[in-house]
Amino acid sequence: MSAQLFIDEKVIRPSHLKAQFGICHKTLYNWIHTGVLPKPRKIGPQMVGWFLSDLEGFYAKMSSE
Numbered sequence: 001m002s003a004q005l006f007i008d009e010k011v012i013r014p015s016h017l018k019a020q021f022g023i024c025h026k027t028l029y030n031w032i033h034t035g036v037l038p039k040p041r042k043i044g045p046q047m048v049g050w051f052l053s054d055l056e057g058f059y060a061k062m063s064s065e
Helices: 003-008 014-021 025-034 052-064
Strands: 041-044 047-051
Touching: 014 025, 047 052
Parallel strands: none
Antiparallel strands: 041 047
16 A cells, blocks of 8 residues: 555544444453454554554454444
8 A cells, every 4th residue: 555545544543443332441452452453553653543444344343243
């Protein structure tokens, strides 16, 4: 994927996922550790998140359950 696509792509922060799914911080990181969620990317010096395209499989899996 080119750098331009990353610039234009929406970043999903951990706080957004926690609110969206009604889960706590520990659950979110348990999902990452067990492979339910991919590892987040380092977006800035003190910021992590996922590009929307990183989470497509996760959203598909959650919507089918």
